[in-house]
Amino acid sequence: MHIEGTERQLVDQFLETLRGLPEVRADLEASPPAGSAPGPDRGYDAQIDLWVAGKAVTLLIEVKKALYPRDVRQTLWQLKEFARRWPKAPEGKQTASLLVAESISPGAKELLRGERVGYYDSGGSLFLPAEGIYLYIDRPPPKTLSKTIRSLFSGRRAQMLHVLLIRHGEWFGVKKIAEQARVSPATASQVLTELERFDWVVSRGQGPSKERHLREPAALLDAWVKHLAVMRAPAMRRYFVPSVRAEGLVQKIAEVCAVHDVEYAITHEAAGQRYAPLLSNVSQVRCRLLTGPAADQALGELDARIVNDGANLAVIEVKSSGELLFREQVDGVWLASPIQVYLDLARSEGRAKEMAEHLRRERIGF
Structure with missing residues (x-):
């Protein structure tokens, strides 16, 4: 093996994972075989001789920092090129290429499985398909990848x-x-x-x-x-507005927000019904509201009272108008964009998920 540092640690971690499995023996090649090309010209970074329940395979390891679908397509092409130069394995002994990376995105894993190319990441996920051998361990992505996706x-x-x-x-x-x-x-x-x-x-x-x-x-x-x-839902302030049903409440919110020049967007079921009707009744209005003194005055004019139970209005406070992008005005009422309404419904409960799919099919279209 001719790699060092973090790459060496990843291969060592992979070895420990293999050795922790039942009926598995794994040995790392200490140095390149006599007559083989040094370094990257060999087409792989390390070699592991593996025995699983009596079946043997030589793993030719290539180490990467991270793998995304675009990287995988390029790497698959390289592996095919390298395979032409690999010495033919002795009869009865098989070889298989395997990618080891600190992080591998879900899409990249799916591509590798489709091409039956093995992989291992620092989160402990493992896929190894070979003749007579099949190892598959699916673990949550490592923190490095999770952080990247979360920020996105x-x-x-x-x-x-x-x-x-x-x-x-x-x-x-x-x-x-x-x-x-x-x-x-x-x-x-x-x-x-x-x-x-x-x-x-x-x-x-x-x-x-x-x-x-x-x-x-x-x-x-x-x-x-x-x-x-898997993320915490945005905090909602729950209110009861007396003497009004959901449809009437939507109109009242539109009126008081217009008077006080407050940016808002109706979302969840009340918005979904206006984009793509499905439900026979909506019992609660949920609204994204730009916070500030004007918003407080609008809520006061609604006579909205904070409650723990029996709310008919839930307010999701937003701090910038960027969070209300692409809202649409329908019949004088500002609705959150169809994409935002879909996302809000999809993470909600009850029939909201059904409504989310209905909205996506009827209004979003992909």
Whole structure:
């Protein structure tokens, strides 16, 4: 083995994982075989001789820092090229390539499994398909990857995703999309680069004229929903507004917010019903509201009373108008964008999830 530092630690961790499995023996090649090419010219970084329940395989290990779908496609091509130069294994002994990385994205793992190429990451996930041998361990992603994904779907970066999903048929330069997302060009560039690594975004052109296009809107939206499922839901202030039903309450919110010049957006079921009717009755109105003295005055005019039970109004406080991007005015009422309503419904409870899928099918379309 000719690698050192973090790469060596990853291979050692992989060895320990293998040796912890029942009926498994794993030996690391101490040095390159006589006559073999040194270093990268051999086409792999390390070699492990593995026996599983009497079946033998030689693993040719390539170590990477991180693997995303775009990286995997390039690596698969390289592996095929290297395979042409590998010495033919003696009769009765098989070889298999395996990628070891600090982090491997879910999409990259799916591609590798489809090509029957083994992998191992620092989170402990393992896939090894070989003749007579099949090892598969699926663990949560390592912290490094989790942190990257978490940052992508939060704060101002999420505003970038919102623009891409709403305008998924368009091509964007960095400056144009940064303006629409209300973020800095640096943030826009970072997000677009990350999305390219996931293979959700494609590019054309070079330099200042370079443009990107979201070619996998469904995959991006699915990933966003999956991320929200493990995140804490935004805090809601619950109110009871007397002497009014849900539909009337929506109209009253629109009126008092207009009077006090407050930015708001109705979301969840009350908004879903206006975009794509499904439910026969909505018992509670949920509203995203830009916080401040004017918002407090509007709530006061509604005679909204804070309650623990029996609320008919729930307020999600937002701190910037960027969190209300692409809201739409329907019959005089501001609704959160269909993408935002879908995300809110998908992480909710009861029939909200059913309504989320109905909205996605009827209004979003991907």
